[in-house]
Amino acid sequence: MAYRIPPAKVLEDSIRRIIREQQSIPSQRQFTELVLEDLKKKSPDYKVGEVRLRRMALHRNLARVVIQYRETREPSHKGRCPVCLSPTEELHNQTLDDQKVELGFKCTKCPYWTGPRKRVPVRYIFTMQGAIVPPTKKRGKYAQWKFA
Numbered sequence: 001m002a003y004r005i006p007p008a009k010v011l012e013d014s015i016r017r018i019i020r021e022q023q024s025i026p027s028q029r030q031f032t033e034l035v036l037e038d039l040k041k042k043s044p045d046y047k048v049g050e051v052r053l054r055r056m057a058l059h060r061n062l063a064r065v066v067i068q069y070r071e072t073r074e075p076s077h078k079g080r081c082p083v084c085l086s087p088t089e090e091l092h093n094q095t096l097d098d099q100k101v102e103l104g105f106k107c108t109k110c111p112y113w114t115g116p117r118k119r120v121p122v123r124y125i126f127t128m129q130g131a132i133v134p135p136t137k138k139r140g141k142y143a144q145w146k147f148a
């Protein structure tokens, strides 16, 4: 079965167009289908995987992604982010006697985080990106997320 991988620029254009048209897309599957439909207008052989789509949308600030989770009984561990495959880093909490306590892990590139019990993404909601923070303006290390 012949298929082609769309170049980054082509894929980015399709993602932008779909996000702008839809404003909000309630699932990863729907997002993938819509982008694929748009890509096929350019070439019927184009194919795209969910992870590539999600990575590009996140890493190039094309969409805002809300991740819904399920908490498992398994302990979390350092490794690749399940959302975008970037490395994760440890989350610490400073206790009164200055001992650092490990709280979990967060992705270095996207909003994914997990507590001591591993959280697994179960749903992604893609929405229009609001104001984009300029890359020169550094935010506080953990300013972009809060524990629920």
Ligand SMILES: [Zn+2]
Residues within 6 Å of the ligand: 081, 082, 083, 084, 085, 086, 107, 108, 109, 110, 111, 112
């Ligand atoms: Zn990530």
